[in-house]
Amino acid sequence: MSDATSPPASGKREALRIDRLEVAYGGIKAVKGISLTVSTGEIVTLIGSNGAGKTSTLKSIVRLVPAKSGAIEVLGFDVGNLPTHRVVGLGVSLVPEGRAIFPNLSVRENLDLGAYLNRAPAAMRRNLDRVVALFPRLGERIKQLGGTLSGGEQQMLAIARALMAEPKLLLLDEPSLGLAPKLVSQIFESIVKIAREGLTILLVEQNTRLALQTADRGYVLVTGEIVLSGPCAELREDPRIRAAYLGEDIGRPSRV
Numbered sequence: 001m002s003d004a005t006s007p008p009a010s011g012k013r014e015a016l017r018i019d020r021l022e023v024a025y026g027g028i029k030a031v032k033g034i035s036l037t038v039s040t041g042e043i044v045t046l047i048g049s050n051g052a053g054k055t056s057t058l059k060s061i062v063r064l065v066p067a068k069s070g071a072i073e074v075l076g077f078d079v080g081n082l083p084t085h086r087v088v089g090l091g092v093s094l095v096p097e098g099r100a101i102f103p104n105l106s107v108r109e110n111l112d113l114g115a116y117l118n119r120a121p122a123a124m125r126r127n128l129d130r131v132v133a134l135f136p137r138l139g140e141r142i143k144q145l146g147g148t149l150s151g152g153e154q155q156m157l158a159i160a161r162a163l164m165a166e167p168k169l170l171l172l173d174e175p176s177l178g179l180a181p182k183l184v185s186q187i188f189e190s191i192v193k194i195a196r197e198g199l200t201i202l203l204v205e206q207n208t209r210l211a212l213q214t215a216d217r218g219y220v221l222v223t224g225e226i227v228l229s230g231p232c233a234e235l236r237e238d239p240r241i242r243a244a245y246l247g248e249d250i251g252r253p254s255r256v
């Protein structure tokens with residue numbers, strides 16, 4: 001019915017639709033039939049502890065791991081049979097867990113590599129100005145090698161590099177990982193700013209408190225299944241979330 005050049009069939013303003021996605025490694029199911037949506041302009045968070053299947057979900061969106069079954073629509077297009085570079089070409093950027101910047105290239109060179117979809121000098125200049133305005137520290141360190149940046153600065157660089165491709169949908173895999181609280185706050189403030197500029201964001205996090213403060217809606221993933229979802233304002237007040245993820249004693253007589 002639809003191919004990569006036809007407009008979205010549904011007409012809905014959904015940037016991402018995942019329908020009954022399963023991901024398996026050999027015989028082990030990491031993602032067990034999850035469904036979720038992210039509307040244009042939203043920040044949606046996918047939270048869950050170690051091994052819940054968060055990274056597997058993000059990787060399957062950009063087709064870095066194959067889906068065993070289910071469907072994924074990105075910006076209205078079925079990406080089921082597309083190679084990764086075509087999904088990226090639709091306007092999706094993944095900032096991977098652990099950042100994966102190039103340590104032996106300068107900040108500027110790392111950023112230039114992110115711009116490979118649109119290398120017109122005017123566009124590169126505009127995008128560079130934009131990411132440096134967002135992360136002034138990168139501007140101050142533009143000639144420094146990526147590997148000499150602090151962990152927080154590397155995370156900024158990884159996000160900035162993704163933005164150089166002018167994505168419409170940004171996938172963030174645990175941007176808070178291993179960072180000091182002050183830097184985490186800075187990164188999350190930037191994420192909110194990026195969203196205000198009109199980007200749609202799927203934020204994967206283990207830092208539940210911060211993710212639920214930052215996003216509009218959330219999904220809770222437990223061993224490959226979504227067990228709870230809703231507006232973050234509601235999830236923050238949910239006793240199950242407060243007990244299991246926010247470390248709050250909510251007066252239960254005994255732990256579940």
Ligand SMILES: Nc1ncnc2c1ncn2[C@@H]1O[C@H](COP(=O)(O)OP(=O)(O)OP(=O)(O)O)[C@@H](O)[C@H]1O
Pocket residue numbers: 025028029030048049050051052053054055056057097206
């Ligand atoms: N390449 C792989 N081969 C085999 N098993 C894998 C592979 N990648 C992930 N897994 C397994 O799939 C499950 C989900 O892993 P995944 O990395 O998606 O979880 P996660 O929620 O991102 O965890 P974390 O918070 O630790 O990053 C885990 O049990 C993991 O061991």
Ligand SMILES: [Mg+2]
Pocket residue numbers: 054055056097173
């Ligand atoms: Mg992960």
